[in-house]
Amino acid sequence: MKNLISSLLILWLSISINTAKAQDFLSFVNDNYAGSTAMFYNPAAIVDSRYKFDMELLGISNRIDNNWVKIDKSVLLNWVKWKESDFKNNHMSMDYNGLSKNAYLGVEGRALSFLTNYNHKNAFGFSARARVIMNFDNLPESAAILIFNGNNVDSLMSHHTFENMSQELVSWAEYGLTYGRILTEDESKHFFKIGASAKLLQGIAGIYLYEKYMDYNLKNADTATNVVADIKFGLTGSVDDIRKFKFTATPAIGFDFGFVYEWRPKTKEFKYAMNGKTDLWRNDLNKYKLRIGFSVLDIGSMKFKKQYKSGNITIDDKLVNFALLHAPTLIDLADTINRLYGTELTDSYFHYRLPTTLNLSVDYNILKYFYVSLSGRLALNQGNNHYEKAHYLNNISIIPRYEKKWWGVSIPIKYNQFGFINVGMGLRMGPIWLGSSDLTGLIGLSKKVMGADIHLAIKIPIYYKSPADKDGDLVSDDLDICPTEKGTWELKGCPDDDNDGIVNSLDNCPTVAGLVEFNGCPDSDKDGVQDKYDKCPDIYGEIKYSGCPDSDGDNIIDINDSCPKIAGLEKFNGCPDTDGDGIPDVHDDCPEVFGIEFFNGCPDTDGDGIRDVDDLCPTVYGLDSLYGCPYIDTDNDGIQDKYDKCPKIAGPKENSGCPYLDTDHDGVLDKDDLCPMTPGPVSNNGCPIIELAEQNILDTAFANLEFETAMSIIKSTSYESLIKIADLMKRKPEFKLLIEGHTDNIGKDAANMSLSQNRALAVKYYLIKNGISESRINAKWYGETKPIWSNETEEGRQKNRRVEMSIIFD
Template sequence: MMGVATGNWSGTTGLYLNPASIADSRNKLVIDLFAINGFAENDLGTLSKDNLLQKINNRSVLSVNDVFKFDNKTSVNLMAPYAEVRGPGFMWNIDHKNSIALTTRLRGANQYTDVNQKVYRSILDPQFAVNGGGNYTVNSKDFQWNAATWSEIGLSYGRVLVDHGKNFLSVGVTARYLGGIGYLSMQGDNIDASYYTSSDSLQLNNTKVSYSSNILNSTATVNEGTSNSELFSRYFGKKGGSGIGGDVGFYYEFRPNHEKYQYDMDGKTKITDHSVPRYKLRLSAAITDIGGITFKTADNRQAALSGNGYLRGSELANSVNNYRDFKAYAQSRGFTVDSSVKSTVYHMPTAMLLALDYKISGDFYVNVTSLTNLADRKQIGNYYYSQITVTPRYDTRVFSVGLPVTYNMQSQSIKAGIGARVAGFFAGSDDMLGLLGNNQYGVNFYMGAFVPINYRKPKDSDGDRVSNKIDSCPGIVGEWAYKGCPNPDTDKDGIFDSVDKCPTVAGMPTAMGCPDKDLDSVADASDRCPDLAGPVAMGGCPDRDKDGIADIDDICPDQAGTAAFKGCPDTDGDGIPDNTDKCPLKAGPIAFNGCPDTDGDGVPDNTDRCPTKPGTISNYGCPEVSVQVKKRLAFAATALEFETGKAIIKKKSYVLLDEIVGILNEYKDYYMLIDGHTDDVGSEENNLTLSRDRAASVKNYFVSKGIASDRLDTEGHGESVPVATNKTAAGKAKNRRVEMSLKLRDNK
């Protein structure tokens, strides 16, 4: 069944080639109904289909000559017929790693090995010798004739060992109970015979032939005389014989595109699609039909024919069907026939199958399978002829067709066929040329039916990755969370509820459906600055100076600073931020609010009126005016002389003023207050003017000597501030004065 059994949806038919085929099968469950398979193969001669059909049509008596066109070979090999009926069974993929199958089968085989062609034709065709037209001799050694029918009940298990990415490996084993129904075996060690046409007799010398069967005591052949009830009991019991057999094998698949066969559905991702083959190349190896049937019943007898005697061709064909007739006939012709009761093991046709299956493209494949016989051809039992088959095929879940082409190594001939499957019905032939024409060495036909329940990828008509059987909104693209229905949008803001952080309040996409007035992607409810756009990292607040501190927290929002100083800089690096540093460009201690004390007098430079000269705190950091200077200034106030009634300084007072210029140069951080005063002689108005003019004259003199004008302040008081009585000349002299005092400016 090579045209069908190599397919991926062929149920249990592939199990007989390799039990590992059921592991991770495309069929989830298979219920076998029936299958029949029959074939004939030989190297004796080609089949004469036209002659055979003509004889059947004319209702003529058939002979072996009507079937074969004989080749010119001394010894021949033939299996005709081989037939099997596969009965009810099942295959079940428990999961994608473990599979089991139960199968039943009834088999029958009739096989000749290394039989002399003349002996074969003499036995099966009484007219062979007569039609030969003369005498001939026959010499044959080590030939066999084995025929049997038996039943099988098989239990198979397949297991996936490796299913990882590109590599897949599975193993399988089948254990069978073998129920022997009947067998017949003839083994010839030697036949030396001469045929004489005149007497239609075959003279045998030194003949030694062993004949054994479990039906030797009856008149039935291996294919006759078994009632329906007896057949049923032998099929399931041990009446004829029993044994244990089985198969073992493995599959390796190379799956370079395994990701291609994954899909997402019903909330699950990367689901493997088990409904289709996933391999590019598959290799398999199996050993099948291991074991044998032991016939131990009392009916199992052996007979050994030896000695010399003669046989007639016209009588021989009707005398070898059963032991009783055979023994009586042989003894009547002079041979010795010894019989015994002995258990016999009838061996199964053990073979090794190696296969390669390659996916060409799409649903097109090519399979190469070699069958190599492992059974001993000389033992009691059957065997297959070694062959190699190439099968291109088109293979889908519903329909497949294969075109097997086989080279048979026994007959050294080519056979070709076709096999087709529609769902669970299949039929075909691996060797159909014998059905269509003549000159073929074999013929084959098979057919069967099973009920397949295949793996299928869930249907998803609307493509929303929710299968039709679950989709509550078929035909509408939806989401798994809503069983295939569209995602709702309660607040009608265009954002589905499943992702809308505020599903009942219309919002903006920037804030996942929540209100966001400044469109900064931070919802108003959590935006620290809902009216000013800012980055998410800043809680929605801006950062004008880009120092990583939101303006709302930044004491210096327009100057880049550090978090340690709440966004303010520390330009001079004295640990005091510029916003509180009284001297932000010069480092100073905290005790002086960040200002230095250059002269070290305990008065910081920012308040020190004399920052480069040590002074006193009470005098704003400047040195105190000495007592001597104060005395000289007090002396100068009354010693300074003007022309009477005028603001002109007498020259004799220049020396005194020059001394005061020296004092001003010594106390450069001070300014001088020049106050003019008069006595009460004259009008008050004139006295006020005179006092002002005299103070100004003093100032002008100092300016002429290089003293800055802004260091000199003048004021006139007239007669308003006397220091003595104006009733005496001495008192009036004291009141006519220009007072000079050193001061520190308040705004310094």
């Protein structure tokens, strides 16, 4: 069993010496200029990067940690001593502390991995890398001594019992696509981004050896007795030479996930305006005071095809000769074990879990360019619950660093799960990155070295540049046509002092806003004539008049036209002489009638010395006192005919010269006659006298007139009185009757109006039925609008419900 474990150790050392690839890069993972390198530790790191594009042409690293074997620091840089035949005895020793021994080897290589920021909020990445991880877990110190000392068997180690001891090795290649996105970047100083990687996994080689139980007595260096063992064993056919890069696993998919939070207390200091846009972020600057990142890496597994002779091994043998187990390769060793003890063939495949880790980092900006980060990695897949696995080591690190765009230096201080503190250094020098997270031996902190690490990267970085704007006009120099003159974005950075949209260099009038068609010179009145050539620059005009208007079209421009709104004559400065009397209309009191200058252009047709416009009789010679008319009074009533409405019949002046009439010939003139069409005595103002008996008939009819309640039906008790009125009107043909209907205010206005109408008409139609002509009866109705008593009492409302009748005359 010693030889089996020794074979794995030899293979591990062979890989570590002959393979050059990368894994750790602890010196740079939190650097703001890590670029594509950070993608492997937190996919969210690629977005809002300081790079437009960043490619890692080549990245290599080799990491080994253990709590088993020590190496003198004097040989670290002395390659001659490494070739000594007795190197182990001269420069190597064991750490005796009674604890189980563990060891870890991680090697990795990356090539042509890159990121690109699609825009401010989105970024994409591609990665290609090969990885090897070997783990020795839970190796008892007695077994470790046995392996380390080889044939020099100590008598104290004659009996050995191992439980839950495991050794694993896996190598694979992977090709990943990464996407990062900004979730929020508000003005409240809080910034969030996420990222994820999907990786195509191609397994190259894998081996696991899990000694669930081993118990034996070591008789000598080559012989053991009473051997009892329960071993789980599996390997791929390519495990003896993983450098052939032959894929032996079914392609699989793995995933990485990351999240980043940043606290940005001075958000506004990192925003700017440029090229017509506002609230742009300075992509070339680091903006946070505090950054917290979390990632889950290497989620997934690979399905390897198992070498046919590997499987579970059960040994129960009284005597085992180690010499029989010597084999040049692990494949040969598997064949030998199968031949001697038989191998229980299990599944044809085994699933190797990826080395999943949980990673947390906190980064704080102490001063400009100076940061310190606290990082922790929790490596899963440790323990005995699954033996087809690979894992990293748990660690906590503090990394102070000073960083600028093209160079940076960091000092990682790491404490790992073996209880060791390592101090390293990372140098970022343009495209060359070199670092180690463990320089403890080199710097003299320890005489013995139990771990080593080196990482190197060669990069092609394309950084975001600071906004270049020499003239400070918020137009970037690469788009600024006039980079030394302050201009506007709309004019691509060129000045336009008059804001007319024409750059000064092309503007013939650079201090006055103008038009493109006039090379920047103005045409204030928009008449097609530049102001500098326009005699009337503020008034729309015509080109033929040098920009001045001729509103009335008389070929005399308005500024020279005394009558600019009316076409006129040049001799009158543009004013017209409509009647052609030689007097311009503006001075002609009668501009449309030919006149004489004495009368300001007005005529005097009758020659009486009075202008026709002032002459009431313009065609008849008259007197000035009579406004140009002659004195004529045909009827000799003292009123001139022109004022006399009856010029041939004499009449008083107060009746405009006409005599008064007495139509009914009752001796009362119509103007004083209250009944001008009906004769009556003067004492009664020309109206007939109504006798007392006649008035009593009306009053009786009014008093006796009754209707059915709320209706217009006349009660029969009222007929007699109404018939008497009819008889009276028959005896007095000159009498006419006025009937007026009224109501109280109970009910709606419209209903009351209708009721008063129907009752008045009911009386009218009753009298017509009794022989009275309709032309002699005038019926009117008023509803509740003319009360004669208060409607607040029943007595008053009764008085208001009435139909009044009165005699009238023409």
